[in-house]
Amino acid sequence: MNGLLIIDKPGGMTSHDVVNRVRRIAGEQSVGHLGTLDPMATGVLPLLLGRFTRLAQFFSTADKTYTGHIRFGFATDTYDAEGQPQGIAVTPSLTLDQLRVAAAPFHGEIEQMPPAFSAKKIGGKPAYKLAREGKPVELKPKTIQIHEFEITGLDDDTASFRIQVSAGGYIRSVAHELGQALGCGAHLNSLRRTQAGAFTIAQAHTLDAVASSNAEQFLIHPRKLLPEMPSVCGDAIAVGKLRNGAQANLPEYSDAEQIKVFDGQRDLVAIARRIAGTLFQPTVVLG
Structure with missing residues (x-):
């Protein structure tokens, strides 16, 4: 399972306890949190799952x-x-x-x-x-x-x-x-943490709610991740190159230095950095 899940952390659990619980619920070993909450604290605890753990570097400076x-x-x-x-x-x-x-x-x-x-x-x-x-x-x-x-x-x-x-x-x-x-x-x-970066308590779910249903339905839509980066849909040729770590030409929708590249509406393929004009180099490949 790949994505970002926002948990409303309960009191009395460490952030690592929450990570372990989500691993069992989602059947996904690769899970990491974006900012420790003390055991006493409650509230917004964003978790990256699967290949999306490669995105952790982009969240490290969030208020x-x-x-x-x-x-x-x-x-x-x-x-x-x-x-x-x-x-x-x-x-x-x-x-x-x-x-x-x-x-x-x-x-x-x-x-x-x-x-x-x-x-x-x-x-x-x-x-x-x-x-x-x-x-x-x-x-x-x-x-x-x-x-x-x-x-x-x-x-x-x-x-x-x-x-x-x-x-x-x-x-x-x-x-x-x-x-x-x-x-x-x-x-x-x-x-109580009410917001972490762009994510708010209104988007958070309890562990019990996630455990009682299909965890995948609670994942944040990939296009809402890293809102400071524009989203670009690549064609088949560009997406194929990026998946293999190669540079690719992409439509120049903005002057942004970094973009999120999608194959369709939900499949986040890579984070790419502008080399020159419409030529981009993938910095993180998500598959």
Whole structure:
């Protein structure tokens, strides 16, 4: 089975757990996710199946949008509700206006320190394994873009929020650092990814729904993938060349440097790069 499937990930499962479940449901061993969600988190988890796993490189820079809750009063070692409390718990007295003022600096290009309990590699070993072993975790800050961070409400010690970040951003770190800025400690209490790149929660399906029917019917139409690239239908000669990794002449529908080449309406043959004029070279061949 070849395609892209969007799962509404349930809480309590790792992203790899979801991948394994879809492998069994679809009868397809080649399955990969496009951006890890922590076990606690729910929401949009796009999966590539079969030959479409070759397209993963084109999704690596997609922005992500989340909603969730931050609890104030104490931090945790994992920066979320599944970790161990750190320091002395306090009863914060915060207003919505105070929170919004404190959240304002978390916007635009910032340097963010990943959590010690993360999948970042240190000497080839995931940081979370070192942290669990009580070993020092020396991570470097990463430059990310926060396009939007809005505190949408406050109920006692817990604030609701919406955030849009670039690839690689940790919402747990935002919650932790916001608690530091306010001097009361904080951690991420819940998280739901509502959008990943062009894909939204409205397009997502539960694992139970996919398991109870023909999984293929839930795949995103191939022409909706990578919307920044124009779709071109090749003739039999061009398609044959591209399938064999050779250059081919294609109708010049736009000035785009990369295009999606189809044989008919649904059969995505290749991603091709313009060499000159209407001459294209396949960079990824899908068969």
